[in-house]
Amino acid sequence: MERTIIALSREYCTGGIGIARQVAETLGVPFYDKELITLAAKESGLSEEAVAASEKRRTGSLLYGLYTMGADLPLSDQVYIIQSKVIQSLAEKGPCVIVGRCADYVLRDDERLLSVFLHAPADYRRKWGLAQKQLPADLDDRALEALIEKEDKRRAGYYNYYTEYRWGAAEHYDLCLNAELGPELCAGLILQATGRK
Incomplete structure (x- = not known):
């Protein structure tokens, strides 16, 4: 069976967005990363800034909020629910590549899903982050690692807050890759794992 929906999670400074974009371009399918912020904002009526900011924080217990069915769910929980619906809607439309936002968990029951986790050693990530200007060049190695x-x-x-899985735990992903492979x-290994010829 072909895996036509790819959800890629990644450690910081592993180049995951570029790898995911390359996979999407090769497959000729839509790519979603920051686009999910725009789509969630349209769906919710919130500003893109509010959606983006809510991704940076989490609150008390989502399960408690859902259990009490309070209309006053914290904004970050509301955004997670909206983004989950957007992710499911995109998957229903067809093949795509989605970066982050718990997409692997949201789509865990979809037989077309290929979940990928990208990791790398600290030294590689530090060098990659500096080369891509994702990290400030004026910090020493210890500060960069922090x-x-x-x-x-x-x-x-x-x-970990929004799912019952542990982030980065290999047993929850179909494929775990060391970004140091290049x-x-x-990208080639992910493409191979999709089962497409």
């Missing part, structure tokens, strides 16, 4: 670790903790916190090889 910055990378902080972003990973934020991503893990978001994922963008071309990582």
Whole structure:
């Protein structure tokens, strides 16, 4: 069976967006990353800034809020629910590549899903982040590693809060790749794993 919907999660500074975009271009399918912010904003009537900001924080317990059915769910929880609906809608439309936003969890029951996690050693991530100007060049190695670790903790916190899985735990992904293999090889391995000829 072909895996036509690819959900890619990644550690910070692994080049995941570029790899995901390359896979989407090769397959000739839509690519969604920041576009999900725009789509969620349109769906909710919120500003794109509010949606983007809400992705950066999480609140108390989503399950408690849903259980009490309070109309006053925190904004971050409302945005997660809206984005989940947008992700499901995009998957229903057909093949695509989606980066982050718990897409692997949201679509976990879809037989077409290929879930991918991209990781890399700290030294590689630091060098990649500096080369891509994703990290500030005026920080020493220790400060850069702290910055990378902080972003990973934020991503893990978001994922672990909204899903019953653990971010980065290999058993929850179809494919885990070390970005140090290089963008071309990582993209090639993902393409191979889709089952497309």
